[in-house]
Amino acid sequence: MTTALAFTDNEATITYTSRLMEEDRLYFVAIGGPPLLAILLSKQLRTPAIAYVVEDGTIAPEMPMPTPPFMIGAGLASRRAVAWTDMNTVDFHAGLGYIDYGVLAAVQVDEFGNFNSTFTGGEFDRPQRRFGGPGGANEIASLCWRTVLMTRLQKRKFVRKLDFMSSPGFLDGSPGARQRAGLPPDTGPWRVVTERAMFDFDEATRRMQLIAVAPWSSVDEVLADMEFEPLVLRDLAVLDPPSEDELAVLRTQVDPTGRTIAGEWIMLEETGGTFRRVREASGAKP
Amino acid sequence: MANTPGAIRILDEGAGAFRPPDPDGSRAFVREHKTRKLVDKRMTEQEAVSRFVFDGAYVSYDTNTWRRGPSSLMREIIRQKRRDLWIAAKFNAHDATLLTAGGCVSKIDVGWMEVGRVITEAMQAGRVKLYEWTNGALAYRHLAGALGVPFLPLRYVGGTDVFRQSGAKLIEDPYTGAAVCLVPALNPDVALIHVNQCDIYGNARVFGPGLAPVETAMASKRVILSTEEIIDTEEIRKHPAQTKIPYYAVDAVVYAPFGCYPGTVPGLYRADLPHLMEFGVAQAQGKMDEYLEKWVFSVASHTEMLEKRVGLAKLDQLRAEETHTEGYYT
Numbered sequence: 001m002t003t004a005l006a007f008t009d010n011e012a013t014i015t016y017t018s019r020l021m022e023e024d025r026l027y028f029v030a031i032g033g034p035p036l037l038a039i040l041l042s043k044q045l046r047t048p049a050i051a052y053v054v055e056d057g058t059i060a061p062e063m064p065m066p067t068p069p070f071m072i073g074a075g076l077a078s079r080r081a082v083a084w085t086d087m088n089t090v091d092f093h094a095g096l097g098y099i100d101y102g103v104l105a106a107v108q109v110d111e112f113g114n115f116n117s118t119f120t121g122g123e124f125d126r127p128q129r130r131f132g133g134p135g136g137a138n139e140i141a142s143l144c145w146r147t148v149l150m151t152r153l154q155k156r157k158f159v160r161k162l163d164f165m166s167s168p169g170f171l172d173g174s175p176g177a178r179q180r181a182g183l184p185p186d187t188g189p190w191r192v193v194t195e196r197a198m199f200d201f202d203e204a205t206r207r208m209q210l211i212a213v214a215p216w217s218s219v220d221e222v223l224a225d226m227e228f229e230p231l232v233l234r235d236l237a238v239l240d241p242p243s244e245d246e247l248a249v250l251r252t253q254v255d256p257t258g259r260t261i262a263g264e265w266i267m268l269e270e271t272g273g274t275f276r277r278v279r280e281a282s283g284a285k286p
Numbered sequence: 287m288a289n290t291p292g293a294i295r296i297l298d299e300g301a302g303a304f305r306p307p308d309p310d311g312s313r314a315f316v317r318e319h320k321t322r323k324l325v326d327k328r329m330t331e332q333e334a335v336s337r338f339v340f341d342g343a344y345v346s347y348d349t350n351t352w353r354r355g356p357s358s359l360m361r362e363i364i365r366q367k368r369r370d371l372w373i374a375a376k377f378n379a380h381d382a383t384l385l386t387a388g389g390c391v392s393k394i395d396v397g398w399m400e401v402g403r404v405i406t407e408a409m410q411a412g413r414v415k416l417y418e419w420t421n422g423a424l425a426y427r428h429l430a431g432a433l434g435v436p437f438l439p440l441r442y443v444g445g446t447d448v449f450r451q452s453g454a455k456l457i458e459d460p461y462t463g464a465a466v467c468l469v470p471a472l473n474p475d476v477a478l479i480h481v482n483q484c485d486i487y488g489n490a491r492v493f494g495p496g497l498a499p500v501e502t503a504m505a506s507k508r509v510i511l512s513t514e515e516i517i518d519t520e521e522i523r524k525h526p527a528q529t530k531i532p533y534y535a536v537d538a539v540v541y542a543p544f545g546c547y548p549g550t551v552p553g554l555y556r557a558d559l560p561h562l563m564e565f566g567v568a569q570a571q572g573k574m575d576e577y578l579e580k581w582v583f584s585v586a587s588h589t590e591m592l593e594k595r596v597g598l599a600k601l602d603q604l605r606a607e608e609t610h611t612e613g614y615y616t
Contacts, residue, residue: 030398031377055377055421056349057495070559073352073379075494075552076610084495084613087377087425095441114446118418124451125415130406134448135377135398139422142442165447181445182456182467 488536
């Protein structure tokens with residue numbers, strides 16, 4: 001029997017990221033977007049007791065479900081927090097070591113987990129495409145114990161050389177590089193999550209390492225979509241596709257407007273545990 | 287490491303221009319120009335902007351045009367055609383875009399800001415120059431300014447291209463010998479802060495998560511408050527723990543209900559999403575001039591804009607739809 005499955009690339013990335021959440025830990029997110037959705041999804045399905053702080057100084061809010069539209073500008077997003085502080089205060093808390101994980105979106109990432117959210121193409125003063133800037137990502141990636149990055153698996157995103165390093169990974173990868181730049185020890189990127197592959201970082205070389213691949217993709221296909229070649233773990237894990245439960249909660253509770261989860265559709269057919277990517281899903285049309 | 291006095295070692299430094307810290311200049315300014323007398327500081331937005339926001343000024347605001355930001359004061363700056371401003375775009379929404387579209391800005395310290403056609407084209411034409419910081423680093427530079435010190439150490443920014451394009455320095459910490467970054471204090475010429483409540487002297491309350499309202503106010507030479515509500519000083523004195531900014535820091539109190547419109551003041555009114563979409567469409571289609579004509583230049587004041595362009599029914603609706611007030615006014 002063949003079952004059809006359809007989800008977007010963003011839904012996959014958010015789902016895989018949500019599965020990394022560890023109960024009772026404290027997370028740091030910028031104001032909205034896929035990282036916050038991953039945390040909310042995990043809070044709904046697996047880890048009700050994780051808490052998060054937001055750049056604007058909100059500590060451990062309880063976001064109403066379904067989430068309000070235009071979360072960035074909604075007072076509801078900070079409702080039932082334990083404290084309303086300010087940006088410096090939550091950055092101090094990260095600096096003190098209270099915040100376990102930062103979860104961030106990246107425009108470009110290099111093999112040491114450094115990332116860009118400033119511009120691509122052209123020069124700094126005359127960029128082809130300018131983005132909003134690091135925002136709080138630089139401090140989050142510097143101060144939290146572990147950083148999780150979310151992006152799409154594309155050659156122009158997994159680059160040999162960033163157009164601009166907005167936020168730090170392991171810098172040049174040499175031992176102690178982060179400390180020599182004034183960052184606290186034992187911090188740094190921990191996972192990079194995409195819609196088809198997941199990476200960690202080799203402890204000795206600090207280089208990115210492929211650790212899991214989606215069952216409808218392959219190592220060769222993943223490597224072909226990266227400009228640099230990562231290390232590849234011998235025993236690769238399989239990234240199970242988003243489940244019906246995960247997709248339902250994501251679509252009806254976590255992002256009911258569909259703005260953040262929208263993306264490129266991935267349509268699959270599953271027969272006896274084997275997945276095949278198809279152009280047109282036969283059954284479940286999104 | 288020997289304990290002999292000597293120069294602190296600077297290991298590296300960024301190449302970005304920055305507003306030089308001047309704590310003594312700020313102190314002297316405060317001594318000379320900031321009254322400690324309880325005086326009624328109420329004035330119109332026209333008067334506040336024409337008196338305190340000058341061409342070439344460094345302007346900082348808190349938070350942004352989407353949430354509890356001083357949108358009405360920004361529109362007045364555009365209306366009065368201020369030029370060559372240097373702004374701190376920490377945790378911006380489309381604030382920097384609006385002021386750039388109005389031709390008011392030539393330098394932007396960037397933490398995060400909405401970037402579309404307006405900023406991109408202004409950069410390409412060389413009309414605005416960007417300096418890189420982060421949201422936190424800018425908030426922290428305001429903190430240094432508010433503490434009256436010339437710089438503060440921090441444990442981020444280092445190692446990145448943000449560091450290269452900023453005015454940060456990496457030094458050897460004289461206490462531990464470890465590397466640590468320094469950032470210069472920021473003392474803006476003018477702060478624009480939209481508050482929930484204040485009295486006629488400027489004792490101000492800000493509800494909800496802030497960005498850096500207190501740091502921004504205390505670091506700045508001049509402080510313009512716009513406020514949703516003016517309350518009695520008796521009320522302030524009954525609940526002193528609620529006061530975030532004391533009167534002596536404040537130069538102007540501008541009564542501005544719906545002062546953040548089209549953004550939200552949580553607990554009071556919702557953001558006007560269709561308006562924000564109108565802004566987005568105007569930018570994408572290169573029609574910012576039309577947008578500014580409609581919302582800024584064709585009306586003489588914030589009040590007139592609310593009456594003629596938004597309308598009472600819409601304002602009532604935005605208030606009614608902000609149903610969650612817990613923690614703000616309850």
